[in-house]
Amino acid sequence: MNVVLVGNTDYAELALWAFFLFFIGLVIYLRREDHREGYPMEEDSGAVGTPGLFHPRDKRFKLAHGLGLVYKPGPREYEVPNIAARRISSYAGSPIEPTGNPLIDGVGPAAWANRLDVPDTMWEGGHPKIVPIELSHGFTVARQDRNPIGMPVFGCDDKMAGVCTSIWVDQSERLIRYFEVRTLGDAARSVTVPMAMAQVKQRSGKIRVDAIRSDQFDAAPVLASTSQITRLEEEKVVGYFGGGYLYAKRSRIEPLL
DSSP: OOOOSSOSOOHHHHHHHHHHHHHHHHHHHHHHHGGGSSOSOBOTTSOBOOOOTTSOOOEEEEOSTTOOEEEESOHHHHOOOOOSEEESSSSTTOOEEESSOHHHHTOGGGOOOOOOSSBOBOTTTTOBSEEEGGGSSSOOOOTTSOOOTTOEEEOTTSOEEEEEEEEEEETTTTEEEEEEEEEOSTTOOEEEEEGGGEEEETTTTEEEEOSSOGGGGGGSOOOSOSSOOBHHHHHHHHHHHHHHHHHSSHHHHSOOO
8 A cells, every 4th residue: 555645745845935934924023023112103293103013012121130120112112202393394204493402402413312210230239330430449540641630621612611520430341431520600510521522632631522612511411419320311411412513503503515
């Protein structure tokens, strides 16, 4: 007796179809997963897209150091901020222009992400990563460099904005992240300046910030604590100074030609 379990079967064709089905499923899965950050997309009218094939359900993540649970995409992604800007034209996708102070309102290059209002922590112990150097564990300025503490700070208009009173170090990456600057005048206060947007002039003994003017230091974000900086505060600080590369001077907004 001749028993045929599978007749007229092309195994190469079956393998090809299996690969196609697997690959299609993989593409759908990856597209759903990459929609967890920066989605759901918003229309110009403010309408938010509804869940569909490529819109994943909320996924739960357990955060380290007892920070609880977070969902992606979660409620924070569905919050529609009230941006102080208006569209310059009626067509879909037209640019926007600020209606107030773009550095404070977070418009364009000054925009910031709505991160958790908790400090970034080190893996071991859960201690804050970024702290003033006087609160760090054994960090000092190398003797080959001039200590920036005490140096005058100038804006992009080459006018004095304040004095550097401290430096904030990243204890994990072992580098300087921010300068703490005490502004001038009767309403003096301490603001945090990103190290990446400042230049330490070794010979002249001063710090120059080319992002904003000297008078704009007074409106820079102020930290809630003198010993740590939260992720949300980092976003706002970097957004404020980063936006200055476009909005600090009128000449930076105008076209080059």
